[in-house]
Amino acid sequence: MGEWTPGGRILSLPPSVEASKTTVREWRNEEGNGWALDELSTILTPNETEAIKAMKLAESEQEDLLSWPHTRNGVFSVRSAYHLEVQRKNGNVGPSVGDHNLDVWRKTWKALTPSRVKVTMWRALKNGLPTMNVLARRGLNVDCICPRCGEAPETVTHMALQCKEARLLWKLSPLRLDSQVANCSLMEWGEEFGKKCKMKGAWELAMMVVWQSWRARNLWVFERKTVDPVVQCAKMLGILGEYEAACTRDQPPSEPPTQVGLGMLVRDHVGDALMSAGESGCENLTVKHAEAKAVMFGLRYAFDAGCRALEVETDCQALATLLQAKSREISATQVLVNDILNLAKQFTYCSFGFNRRSCNSVAHSMAQAALHFEETLVWMEDCPPVVTPLVLADKILCE
Numbered sequence: 001m002g003e004w005t006p007g008g009r010i011l012s013l014p015p016s017v018e019a020s021k022t023t024v025r026e027w028r029n030e031e032g033n034g035w036a037l038d039e040l041s042t043i044l045t046p047n048e049t050e051a052i053k054a055m056k057l058a059e060s061e062q063e064d065l066l067s068w069p070h071t072r073n074g075v076f077s078v079r080s081a082y083h084l085e086v087q088r089k090n091g092n093v094g095p096s097v098g099d100h101n102l103d104v105w106r107k108t109w110k111a112l113t114p115s116r117v118k119v120t121m122w123r124a125l126k127n128g129l130p131t132m133n134v135l136a137r138r139g140l141n142v143d144c145i146c147p148r149c150g151e152a153p154e155t156v157t158h159m160a161l162q163c164k165e166a167r168l169l170w171k172l173s174p175l176r177l178d179s180q181v182a183n184c185s186l187m188e189w190g191e192e193f194g195k196k197c198k199m200k201g202a203w204e205l206a207m208m209v210v211w212q213s214w215r216a217r218n219l220w221v222f223e224r225k226t227v228d229p230v231v232q233c234a235k236m237l238g239i240l241g242e243y244e245a246a247c248t249r250d251q252p253p254s255e256p257p258t259q260v261g262l263g264m265l266v267r268d269h270v271g272d273a274l275m276s277a278g279e280s281g282c283e284n285l286t287v288k289h290a291e292a293k294a295v296m297f298g299l300r301y302a303f304d305a306g307c308r309a310l311e312v313e314t315d316c317q318a319l320a321t322l323l324q325a326k327s328r329e330i331s332a333t334q335v336l337v338n339d340i341l342n343l344a345k346q347f348t349y350c351s352f353g354f355n356r357r358s359c360n361s362v363a364h365s366m367a368q369a370a371l372h373f374e375e376t377l378v379w380m381e382d383c384p385p386v387v388t389p390l391v392l393a394d395k396i397l398c399e
Helices: 015-020 037-043 046-053 078-092 099-110 115-125 132-137 156-162 164-172 186-196 202-223 229-250 287-304 317-323 332-344 361-370 388-398
Strands: 259-267 273-282 309-314 349-354 377-380
Touching: 037 046, 099 115, 099 186, 099 202, 115 186, 115 202, 156 164, 156 186, 156 202, 164 202, 164 229, 186 202, 202 229, 259 287, 259 361, 273 287, 273 361, 287 309, 287 317, 287 332, 309 317, 317 332, 317 349, 361 388
Parallel strands: 309 349
Antiparallel strands: 259 273, 273 377
């Protein structure tokens, strides 16, 4: 039982019960369309019972399936696994680091800065930027003294923190920081900086200063050009501000779970409304899954109303493909589609087709109207007033 319950194994399940009932099927109610909640509530805690109650059961007997949640069709692919691993690394740790550096890597890869800034900071923290001292240690015949200040060997720490040019940039930045430090690595400095500086966006600013210091250093080494530190600071802050504004603009707003409206309309061969129904629900669903729920909702009420021959149309082409058995997925939507197809077998005739949204305005308006329903509403030989003009318009076009 612990293999399919939310959040892992249930701790309160008595051994005798665990031994006797170990599959989902054995915990269904007598009708087979839901959980045996009365029995579950007597042996589980209220939280565990609610967690299981929230799990949707297939209405028909179906084989168990394993679904990969990181692809749209639920089928595992090497590409999706690769992207998942890249996201995990970028979001949590840097390559080849010990646990004591995890916080620095996490802040670096999650920072709201351009990718080139993250890569430069990563190389600096790994002591991998080709400063003069690093090049000399690699066997190149170069002068290891800092080419900008000429006062000390150009290590990564010196270039980023100790060089007088870099120190001036730190003081001009919003951090107003005196970066003169004792002999330590940039990683060690970063750990201390993170503990002491709690200003919002401080790590992003620090990364920008290191990036700008490296950029100014290269400009001098390779082109013999200098840029006024005030101009450097203004440009650095401008780039950071533009990037943050772009990221904020491109991110979708934080919203509560989507309010879903389910609507259906049954018409005869001349376009007159035979029945209509709608209900609303608060669920965070994909468009395809929400459309599948609407189809299931419509089939149930049409069957209960005595309809036995239907042509079902949806404006979701991906769902229509599944309903027509032209493709299959390993997903929750496919489980719902299987239930729909099993219910369709009880009709004398039932077909599924795709219709563009522009040609399916009646059903779309019905779903929009259902968003405001506080309960399930059904109209026999009629439809909501807001939908009536569209029904009449379609009828005129058909004539």
